[in-house]
Amino acid sequence: MSAAPLQLLVETDGDTTWLAAPAVGLFTEALAAGALAAPGSRAGTLLRLGRPHAVHLPPDLGGTVLESCPARVHEPVGYGTRLYRLGPLQEGGAREALQGGTAPADGADAAGIFASPQTGRFWHRAAPDEPPFVTPGTVLTAGTVVGMIEVMKTFATVVYAPGPGLPARARLARLLVGDGDEVEAGAPLLAVETVED
Amino acid sequence: MFRRLFIANRGEVAVRVARTARALGIQTVGGVSEADLGSSWTRELDEVVCLGPAASSRSYLDLEGLVQAARQTGCAAVHPGWGFLAENARFAALCQQHGLTFVGPAPSLIERMGLKWPSKHAARAAGLTLIPGSEGLLRDADEAVALARELGWPVMVKADAGGGGRGMRRCVDEASLREGFAQASAEAQAAFGNGALYLERCIEGGRHIEVQVLGDRWGHAVHLGERECSIQRNHQKLIEESPSPALDAETRAALGAQAAEAARALGYCGAGTVEFLLDPSTGILHFMEMNTRLQVEHPITEETTGVDIVAEQLRVAAGSGLSLAQDTVRQEGHALECRINAEDPHAGFRPTPGTITAFSFPTDCGPGRVRVDSHVSAGDRISPHYDSLLAKVITWAPTRDEALDTMRACLTGARVEGVATTIPLHLAVLDSPAFRAGEYSTAELPGWTPNAS
Numbered sequence: 001m002s003a004a005p006l007q008l009l010v011e012t013d014g015d016t017t018w019l020a021a022p023a024v025g026l027f028t029e030a031l032a033a034g035a036l037a038a039p040g041s042r043a044g045t046l047l048r049l050g051r052p053h054a055v056h057l058p059p060d061l062g063g064t065v066l067e068s069c070p071a072r073v074h075e076p077v078g079y080g081t082r083l084y085r086l087g088p089l090q091e092g093g094a095r096e097a098l099q100g101g102t103a104p105a106d107g108a109d110a111a112g113i114f115a116s117p118q119t120g121r122f123w124h125r126a127a128p129d130e131p132p133f134v135t136p137g138t139v140l141t142a143g144t145v146v147g148m149i150e151v152m153k154t155f156a157t158v159v160y161a162p163g164p165g166l167p168a169r170a171r172l173a174r175l176l177v178g179d180g181d182e183v184e185a186g187a188p189l190l191a192v193e194t195v196e197d
Numbered sequence: 198m199f200r201r202l203f204i205a206n207r208g209e210v211a212v213r214v215a216r217t218a219r220a221l222g223i224q225t226v227g228g229v230s231e232a233d234l235g236s237s238w239t240r241e242l243d244e245v246v247c248l249g250p251a252a253s254s255r256s257y258l259d260l261e262g263l264v265q266a267a268r269q270t271g272c273a274a275v276h277p278g279w280g281f282l283a284e285n286a287r288f289a290a291l292c293q294q295h296g297l298t299f300v301g302p303a304p305s306l307i308e309r310m311g312l313k314w315p316s317k318h319a320a321r322a323a324g325l326t327l328i329p330g331s332e333g334l335l336r337d338a339d340e341a342v343a344l345a346r347e348l349g350w351p352v353m354v355k356a357d358a359g360g361g362g363r364g365m366r367r368c369v370d371e372a373s374l375r376e377g378f379a380q381a382s383a384e385a386q387a388a389f390g391n392g393a394l395y396l397e398r399c400i401e402g403g404r405h406i407e408v409q410v411l412g413d414r415w416g417h418a419v420h421l422g423e424r425e426c427s428i429q430r431n432h433q434k435l436i437e438e439s440p441s442p443a444l445d446a447e448t449r450a451a452l453g454a455q456a457a458e459a460a461r462a463l464g465y466c467g468a469g470t471v472e473f474l475l476d477p478s479t480g481i482l483h484f485m486e487m488n489t490r491l492q493v494e495h496p497i498t499e500e501t502t503g504v505d506i507v508a509e510q511l512r513v514a515a516g517s518g519l520s521l522a523q524d525t526v527r528q529e530g531h532a533l534e535c536r537i538n539a540e541d542p543h544a545g546f547r548p549t550p551g552t553i554t555a556f557s558f559p560t561d562c563g564p565g566r567v568r569v570d571s572h573v574s575a576g577d578r579i580s581p582h583y584d585s586l587l588a589k590v591i592t593w594a595p596t597r598d599e600a601l602d603t604m605r606a607c608l609t610g611a612r613v614e615g616v617a618t619t620i621p622l623h624l625a626v627l628d629s630p631a632f633r634a635g636e637y638s639t640a641e642l643p644g645w646t647p648n649a650s
Binding site: 023024025026048049076078079080081118119120121150151152153154156182 | 228231234246247248249250251256261262264265266268269270295539547548550551581582583584585
């Protein structure tokens with residue numbers, strides 16, 4: 001009867017790590033304060049429309065439960081409701097893994113950074129089953145379509161435009177945001193290198 | 198009446214439903230996405246549950262999550278608003294199955310009216326006039342061509358599961374019909390997973406006129422008069438008015454009675470809208486479709502009739518009868534609505550998300566009264582995730598000219614800063630002689646010449 005397992009959301013706030021509910025539901029069979037939570041282990045059950053969904057830790061994060069949710073049985077929770085405060089991370093690389101979303105100092109070896117013209121959702125491809133507009137190595141010139149940006153359900157193409165720090169002929173070094181990621185206007189989208197003629 | 202109501206929607210409609218619920222002494226719980234958590238409009242709700250991330254598919258369109266959220270917060274009923282799941286029969290059925298009252302008609306009726314051809318069939322059985330066209334769905338392009346020759350050119354091919362102008366082609370001759378048939382079918386297959394098409398004679402310069410109906414489970418149905426929504430851009434309504442300047446009193450009364458009778462014949466419970474297309478060359482009002490939900494432009498009907506449509510929705514959903522009978526409904530004066538969107542009309546209607554730094558509309562201007570339905574206030578960040586509606590400005594006055602003057606005065610005095618809005622477009626249309634004279638259609642925007650962006 002149990003349905004697809006769910007994975008706890010991770011939030012870090014300074015040195016504190018929180019694990020939060022991944023969906024709306026009644027949270028039950030919670031771990032008690034003091035329990036050890038191994039990476040990927042089960043940490044409770046979320047009931048949704050009467051069906052139990054096993055809830056697990058992320059595969060790369062474990063620790064000691066410092067604080068558990070107040071009622072450990074049938075607690076109504078929403079998406080993002082904090083369920084556990086996790087103690088010192090036991091896995092060496094876990095903290096780094098947690099922060100894996102922030103791009104390392106890209107651009108260090110690149111000639112320039114092409115920034116997002118708008119705030120919205122950036123897409124690498126025109127449709128899920130189509131190839132990306134550009135991949136690392138693609139040569140970009142003025143007008144090359146590099147992706148689409150979705151703003152309020154409206155899609156617009158994003159085109160490469162040379163400018164200060166951006167060469168007229170550039171080679172894409174790497175895409176700095178994932179397919180479908182949210183971007184702010186002015187946020188780095190592409191790292192590019194100059195193409196030597 | 199319900200003690201607690203779950204609002205499965207966001208923004209302006211969530212605020213609108215909460216306002217009436219509060220007046221009726223009903224507590225409100227809103228299911229919102231992570232992106233909306235903490236937005237100023239959520240303060241209008243008594244309780245908020247976070248459903249999921251910003252993407253609608255994981256929040257406002259997550260059927261299971263919404264029903265679970267309504268259940269665990271002790272709600273007895275779910276109001277779907279408009280858009281999102283408002284016309285989703287599966288959602289209505291899932292609510293019922295889990296003991297929640299869905300504020301809207303029965304799932305089977307939503308399903309039937311949601312597909313174009315079954316809804317036309319039902320409408321014809323209920324006595325409405327259809328646009329001349331195919332009897333059911335088309336088998337192939339040959340059948341379409343034969344039928345078009347009989348009806349006369351131009352014709353429209355439309356997708357059975359269509360909406361928002363997709364899966365639709367206007368064809369002027371055999372070659373364009375064969376091409377349009379293939380394109381529309383492929384487009385509908387891709388967009389709706391259903392490539393079935395039907396064909397209709399194309400009505401040029403038609404006017405979009407719709408009738409608000411209300412029904413209860415005791416077999417009563419009334420109409421609250423019509424709204425004209427011909428001022429559109431890309432099939433999106435921009436300005437609506439009630440009554441329509443295109444109808445005389447006799448036609449108006451007959452159309453209303455016809456729509457109410459159709460609602461009664463369908464066994465319709467809740468608020469709904471029957472949409473018609475007025476053919477200017479014949480004066481015939483043809484049934485287009487029925488929307489089984491509250492409509493964005495419902496306030497103009499509320500202003501001319503004094504009926505709180507959301508209150509009636511909640512009342513009939515709770516099992517009571519309608520609080521009004523047809524002979525107590527009075528359609529008085531004239532109301533206009535302008536939908537103010539965060540789009541730049543001078544730059545190809547590009548959406549303009551951003552932070553609103555000033556947001557005010559004068560309400561003491563002109564001869565009539567002003568109502569502003571909005572979820573936005575100064576300091577808010579307009580999210581790029583959802584639609585671009587900022588506010589609906591509604592004016593009412595005893596005459597159409599006065600309602601128009603009031604709207605002009607209000608929009609001229611409006612202060613919206615931080616994002617571009619469609620106010621310049623509205624003012625251009627309001628100032629056009631054609632709109633002032635009430636002579637316009639869905640074919641063009643009077644007074645507006647799109648300049649190069």
